[in-house]
Amino acid sequence: MRGTILLSHGADSSPDATKVSALAAVAEARGWRTHRLDYRKDDARGYAGSVAPRLARLRAAIGGCEAPPVLVGSSMGAFVSALASLEHPVAGLFLLAMPGAIPGSDNALDLRRDVPTLLIHGWRDELCPLAAIRAFAGHRRLPLLVLDDDHRLGASLPAIERQFALFLDTLA
Template sequence: MKGHVVLSHGLESGPDGTKVSALAALAECRGWRATRMDYRDLDARGLIACIAPRVERLAAAAAVDEAPTLLVGSSMGAFVSGLASLRRPPLALFLMAVPLRIDGYAQPFDAANVPTTIVHGWNDELCPAADVTGLARARQATVILVPDSHRLASQMAFLAHQFDYFLAAVERNPTATSQRGT
């Protein structure tokens, strides 16, 4: 096993969602252990009430063993992946459709200073692409903008390709991924 990939779904999805399932399968094919988080019980509490418990659950799952860990998330899953990364920095982050703020929640998006790849839709109706490019610039993150909306529904093949590339880069040089800017 090369390490542990922990995938977090969005608010209106689940562990069997299209993106999470496809990326988990790809990680497993490459020899990584994949954990698909299930937050549906927490999400039933409502948008704001589910965030802190999601972060706690994800941080606990990421700390299960000492294996190199990658955090992957979409939408709310990206938001909590960033916050959980502050507790135990992963090797890297792969985030999709990242909200930088959630109305009613005091803490904005933040993440450990680790290599980060962001895939975001130019036409994201919930999280403006300009905000995400600003975040990427400030963090020197890789940002890939695609012609799609928040759900990135028409980008599954592209997301899989980018995730495969991301995993290959980590595998080629896992020690470099712990250093910013590589």
């Protein structure tokens, strides 16, 4: 086994969501252990109210790993993964459709500069405007792949799977 990947789904989604399931399959085929966290009970608290319990759940999962894990997240899952990486060593971050902020939350988005990171976003993201994440990535000089898709990135799943495979290969 190469290590552990913790996958965090978006709000109003589940651990069996399309992107999370597809990325878990890509990782497992390359010899990684995967764990898909379940935030559905946390999400019942609303967007701002779910940040703290989601973060606590992810911290506990990171604490159970033998070595720094790779964090993968979509939307709210990406936001919480980024926050967790500020507190715990992680081997990498693969973040999809990440919001620049969560309205009503006191948590400010940031990332450590020493963690391999790839951000993927849709040109037509109607929930998390591209301008915010483009400015965030530009300020930190982070790689940002922008695809012709909306927030769900459903039409871009094959491209995302290829990028994830390449990302994991750079960590191996």
